[in-house]
Each structure stands twice: as structure tokens, then as C-alpha cells.
Amino acid sequence: NYGIVLDAGSSHTALYIYAWPAEKDNNTGRVEQTHSCKVKGKGISSYASQPWKAGESLTLCMQEAEQKVPNKRHHETPLYLGATAGMRLLNMENSSASDKVFQAVEKALQKFPFSYQGARILSGQEEGAFGWVTVNYLDDLCSCCVLTSMRFLSPSQGLETTGALDLGGASTQISFVSDNYDGSESPSNSVTFRLYGNDYNLYTHSFLCYGKDQVLRLALAQQTQVNFHPCFHPGYTEIKNYSVLYDSPCVSGRKPQGAPENFTLRGNGSFGQCQEIVKSVFNFTSCKYSQCSFNGVFQPLLQGPFGAFSAYYFVMNFLNLTDTSIPLDTVKDKLARYCATPWDEIKLHTGVKLSYLAEYCFSGTYILTLLTEGYNFTSESYSNIKFIKKVSRSYATLFLLHTPQMPHDLSSFPVDH
């Protein structure tokens, strides 16, 4: 059997093909990712003003999928598109634009012979839950299991599950199972589902606007009137356009009156000062629950190991900081040294987009601040985090989109041991 998922993030869209053996009781019945294709361009939400292009952008990857899935399987192969925070923001800002993007996408996808199951925006809860399922289905985290999916037998057998930390461009998710959380305090953070015969009660929260690209906008928006920005390297200069910077519902309310067209961004590379700016995007003033992360959002006590993926991994891997056995203070020192490195030296790094190179100091600072100040990881619990290069969260999307409503009973999905 085959299934196709299009994962439409804020900055990219990718197509994944999954395959699994037809016989349910075959104990090698794992779902494998057999093919992936990166859609050219910046993600479908970036085509808000030219929706037809969003549809066209998918054509090449869809043609590849037609080649890869055997002809006789085409008609029974489900095809899904799940869009995340980029489309959530576009929908908030201009719902007719996001409708048009979806119409164009549907029109393009329906031309293909697959069993089209619809395109929709995933809720933050779903996105958090998919990340968690994916992390718990990964081979490299499950050294003791013969079959990876056996990991899902673990709670009843006294083994722990792994929490999921997902950092996107527009939103960020935290999801974990905690003994202190039964879903009664802040039920909107609870997702319950049945997977491989076990019931899970997951804590999950998605912070819209706390993806790294949106927080960077906030951090820039606060500093347009000052001479130097500490989150950029000494010697870095860039002309920034005000309208482009404020063109997002995450920052639009903060646009100063009578702002000029452009401003010049100049870096001075100070981790400490950058961290102060980043801290100011979190609100810690009120919490109506027993405990909160930030912005008044309930969070139970952190528990167990965590897998941190997507932009967490891209950034920490680039910075050579994925080893969490290094003391947190040393990690901060290394990042401080990196931020203070002159741009002339940084830009010599080959094979990495200049726009990414310019932002790693900010992104590393945001990641450490989000983990410690935002989610309350301490010097001790930091080492429970593993930065992982994950296949893709759409792995789990395929599972969960099979059932339209939360809570999910996934016990009938292919790999049910």
C-alpha cells in the first residue's frame, strides 16, 4: 500500500511517499518513507497574491509521485495536504487569500490519478501530536526495540515515551506525557488517542508567532530605531524594508506611526544583549494555572527525554551545539563567541545560504532562551534533550489524517502489533 502526504510549512512544501505491506499481520509491517520531493519555491502560503502559482508549484513533485507509485496502485493511494502555521497566519490575515490558495492547490492535485483526500490547515494541537507520534516512531531513539513501533507498547511496560519539541518558521510546538497531567487542568492542551492498543494522554501546545522567523521579526521590530542590533554579527549591515518586516499578523500591531520606507540593520554581536531582546517577547506576568510556560499558557512539570527537531536541529547542528552533555553554561559561552565573530569571517562559510548565515546567532539565542526561560528546562534537564534530524513529521500526518476527528483511535492503522 502507498500513501502520499504534502507537508506545507511556512517556508517550504515537501511531498513524501510512504509504503507499507498489505498484510496487516505481517510483523515487518512498518511504514517506510520511500520517496521525498522538495517543492521549488518558498511554500504555498507565499503565493497569496498569485494563488494559481501555488497549484503549479506542486506539479513537478506530483509528476514524480506518479512515476514512483506503481500505476496499478494510483487510484487507491490516498493523497493528503496538511498546511501548518504559515497558512494559519495567512488565514487569519486574509482568509479569502488562503481560500484561493487552497482552491488552486485542490485543482492541481485533483488532476492526478490518486485518491485525493483533501487539503487543510492542521490545528496547532494536531501539529503537536503529529510531532510527538513521529518522534516516538523513530529508529534512532529506540535502541532497545526490535520493531520500532513496539515503542508504543512502552507505557504499560514501564518505559517512558519521548517528548517532542518542534520549531518551525511561524510556530513552535511542545508535546509530552506527564504523570502530573490528566487533561483536567487546561483541557485545551490535552490530546488523547489510542495507538497500537495503548491510550495516550498528551500535553501539547502550539505557540503561533513563536516560530523562529516570526520571533526574528519581533526582535527586529523592537530595534529599528537603535544603531546596532546585538543579534547580528559585528560588521553586518542590511537595508530592511519596514513594510516587508511588518507584513505579518504577528507584528503588524507594532508598526510605528510614520515609519520611513527602510532602515539600516547593523550588527554588534552581543549574545547577552540579544538574549534580553529575545526574553522580552515572552510574557511571564500572569498565570491562572498551577504553573505556566509563558503567555499564561499552562504547562505541567517537564518529564522524560525530549527530541528537538526541524529548525532546532538545523540551527544547533550548524552551530555544532547538538551535544547536550556539554554544560549549558559552556553552550552559552560558545554561542556568545560565535555571535561576537565578525561578519567578514562568518560569510566565508561556503554552501550555506547567506540569509541563514546571518541569522544563526539570533536563532541559537532564541532556541536557548525558549528552552530555558520559556519551557523551564534547567542546566540539569537540558541534557534530556536530543537534537534530532527527523525524517519528517508528515510520517505521522499520514497516520492521523486517516481519522478525521481528535481524539484518534489509530489502533486499526497498518502497523498494529
Ligand SMILES: O=c1[nH]cnc2c1ncn2[C@@H]1O[C@H](COP(=O)(O)OP(=O)(O)O)[C@@H](O)[C@H]1O
Ligand atoms: O538549513 C537551514 N538552516 C536554518 N534554518 C532552516 C534551514 N532549513 C530550514 N530552516 C528553517 O526552518 C524553519 C522550518 O519551518 P516550517 O516551514 O516547517 O514552518 P512552520 O511549521 O512554522 O509552518 C523555517 O524557519 C526555515 O527557514
